[in-house]
Amino acid sequence: MIVRRRYFHDEIVGEDGAALVLVGGTLTHVEQIGVCVLALADDWIAETEIAERLVDQFGEDPADARENTRSYCATLVKGGLLEVKEPTITAGGTRAQSVQSE
Amino acid sequence: MIFLNVLDTVVGVRVAGRSREDIEEVMQDTWNWPWINGPVDTHDVTISASIRGQDLWPTEVTVVARDIESLLRRLTTHITESAKEAQAGRLTMLRASAVANKRTGDTIAFVGGTGTGKTTLALSLGHSYGYVTDDTVAIRSDNTVVPFGKPLSIQHEFGTLPTGELPVDIVSPTAFWLETPPDNLNIRAVVLLDRQEGYTGAPYLTEVETLAGILEMSSEVSYLTELRQPLHRMASIVEQSGGIKRLTYRSAHDVMPLVAELIGAPQ
Numbered sequence: 006m007i008v009r010r011r012y013f014h015d016e017i018v019g020e021d022g023a024a025l026v027l028v029g030g031t032l033t034h035v036e037q038i039g040v041c042v043l044a045l046a047d048d049w050i051a052e053t054e055i056a057e058r059l060v061d062q063f064g065e066d067p068a069d070a071r072e073n074t075r076s077y078c079a080t081l082v083k084g085g086l087l088e089v090k091e092p093t094i095t096a097g098g099t100r101a102q103s104v105q106s107e
Numbered sequence: 108m109i110f111l112n113v114l115d116t117v118v119g120v121r122v123a124g125r126s127r128e129d130i131e132e133v134m135q136d137t138w139n140w141p142w143i144n145g146p147v148d149t150h151d152v153t154i155s156a157s158i159r160g161q162d163l164w165p166t167e168v169t170v171v172a173r174d175i176e177s178l179l180r181r182l183t184t185h186i187t188e189s190a191k192e193a194q195a196g197r198l199t200m201l202r203a204s205a206v207a208n209k210r211t212g213d214t215i216a217f218v219g220g221t222g223t224g225k226t227t228l229a230l231s232l233g234h235s236y237g238y239v240t241d242d243t244v245a246i247r248s249d250n251t252v253v254p255f256g257k258p259l260s261i262q263h264e265f266g267t268l269p270t271g272e273l274p275v276d277i278v279s280p281t282a283f284w285l286e287t288p289p290d291n292l293n294i295r296a297v298v299l300l301d302r303q304e305g306y307t308g309a310p311y312l313t314e315v316e317t318l319a320g321i322l323e324m325s326s327e328v329s330y331l332t333e334l335r336q337p338l339h340r341m342a343s344i345v346e347q348s349g350g351i352k353r354l355t356y357r358s359a360h361d362v363m364p365l366v367a368e369l370i371g372a373p374q
Contacts, residue, residue: 014332014337015336015337015338015339016338017318017321017338017339017342019316019317019318023318024318025318025321025322025338027332027337027338029332030332032322032325032331032338034318034319034322
């Protein structure tokens with residue numbers, strides 16, 4: 006999955022990794038996965054790279070980071086905090102790395 | 108025109124009509140806490156007021172009512188809201204009451220919705236501490252606090268005023284013989300109010316986790332999203348306050364020792 010975060014008016018993160026995120030006029034409490042939010046760039050980014058950033062910037066265990074990132078992102082997409090580009094399906098049936106144009 | 112200094116905003120009130128002198132006299136009695144004597148060069152907001160059916164100067168905000176009492180109530184609301192609107196994006200404005208240590212200026216804000224006892228706490232403690240506000244705790248970017256002694260909306264259950272005057276719902280804080288606050292107000296404690304009618308034990312304070320507390324506080328902040336980095340602003344206020352506390356209590360008369368723990372004993 007390739008995602009980017011929506012424009013955040015402001016964000017703060019607690020010591021336990023939870024975050025408060027203000028998107029437009031809506032304030033959301035993001036439990037336990039605030040570090041994931043902060044790891045995201047404004048540009049489109051693959052979830053595999055998010056996992057690497059969690060390891061680099063927040064010292065997460067690499068195996069945990071990889072395992073958790075997918076569910077983190079799914080939760081954040083569901084909560085409206087991330088935009089997502091769905092990967093396209095090639096004629097051969099394999100998922101391509103390229104994405105649809107914006 | 109009457110000029111009022113409200114939340115760092117100069118509000119001009121232009122009263123018109125046959126009742127002008129009566130209205131201005133009562134306004135001087137009820138808005139005497141932040142009163143600015145004499146004319147000022149500029150002001151930020153102009154409000155026109157009159158009894159319905161009498162003359163009215165057309166301005167951006169107009170208030171009319173059927174009698175002086177109703178007009179005062181509506182004016183209090185309009186003056187407050189106009190000042191808040193003018194300060195949107197500048198001041199962090201909590202729906203809270205507050206008192207302050209008269210020596211240090213350390214200020215405690217009691218944050219809560221309707222019925223949590225904000226006004227009662229401020230009036231009770233305001234005889235020992237400096238009375239800051241019963242309505243809005245306005246905090247500048249350097250975490251200093253703007254006092255806001257607007258007229259109070261008092262229900263009859265509070266009893267007769269010490270002065271025996273102004274038998275109306277809108278009265279000046281001075282009618283309660285409250286202590287005036289010092290000039291150097293700064294936010295030192297933020298307390299979320301949990302008033303429980305059936306609670307019989309001693310009042311107590313508990314720590315509130317920072318993010319959960321800020322989230323709870325955010326619903327009591329006017330024009331939150333107009334602030335630049337509003338969450339960082341609130342975090343700064345919380346940090347200076349040593350964290351957010353929750354006060355569980357029943358009666359305002361019992362909380363003085365807890366307030367002294369947070370901003371020092373009254374002078």
